[in-house]
Amino acid sequence: MKCPLLTTAASTIVFGLLLSLVLGxxxxxxxxDDGARDALHRYTAENPAFATAMxxxxTIGSARVYLTAFALVAARLLYRHRPRQAVFVVVTVVGSALLNVLVKRAVQRARPMVSDPLITAPGLSFPSGHAQSAVVTYATLLVVFWPAMRSAWRRIATVAAAAMVLGIGLSRVALAVHYVSDVLAGYVLGAAWLVATIAIFDLRRSGSRDGHTSGWPSRRRSTGR
Known part of the structure; x- marks a missing residue:
């Protein structure tokens, strides 16, 4: 229990520091923030292929995509008679989105302004909802699917998840709809929220009782060679 508490506390402290620096x-x-916004926006505008990738x-990191995906995941968990994990998924993903809205309204930071914007985004800037949801989304998927994956697939999934989180965060700065500090704040707030919900739902203990922690059959380990 100490590790989740320390991780949540550390992430919260980092978020508080970023918040105080932004407000101050x-x-x-x-x-x-301004330098990265200008440099990345200029590079993106001058490179159409990079702009398309961003x-x-x-789009992959948008709410309509990840909320739809997690509705399917939660439904699958319920179908596999794993209501605890289904509720964990719903509370983690939806709660993170609500938390982001509340913090944005409290901070009231305007989005970056550039000439010739590549896209437009409504709402406020701090913290980045895309960055926060990316951390929560891909880490939650790892938590849910982890017991059913072989060790090689676990490594691949972890690298792929990290790449998506970093790529989505980069895209928000490259498209000039968020500052670097917005993205970093989204990362740490998402991490703090995720670790807190994992601790609250006590998934490890749940898994020890059920034999596995996901809604998919766990991989049976051989007892001999």
Whole structure:
């Protein structure tokens, strides 16, 4: 129990630090935010293939995609008689989205402004909802599917999940709809929320009782060679 608490506490502290720097308009942070916004937006505008990739990643990370995917995951878990895990998925994903809205309304940071924007995005900027949902989405999928995967697939899935999280975060800065600090704040807030929900639902203990923690059959281990 100590590890989840420490992870949640550390993520919350980092988020609080970023929040205080943004609210205090700390000059070095603003310089990084503005510099990355201008440089990445210019590069994206000048490279159509890169722009298409960034728009694709941004769409993949949108609410309509991940909420639909998790509705199917939760339904599958219920079908496999895993209501605890189904509720965990719903609370983690929906709760994260609501938390992001509440924090955005409290902070009231406007989105970046650039000439000739590649896309437009409504709403507020801090923290990035795409970045937060990317962490929550792919980590939750790993938690749900982990017991059913072989070790080789676990490594592949972890690398793929990390690549998607980083790619979605990059896309929001490259498309000039978020600052770097927005994305970093989304990452740490998402991590804090995810670890907190894992601890609350105590999935490890649930898994020890059920034999596995996902709604898919777990891989049986051989007792001999």
């Amino acid at each position: 308009k700390w000059t070095p942070l603003l310089a990084v 728009k694709t990643l941004s």
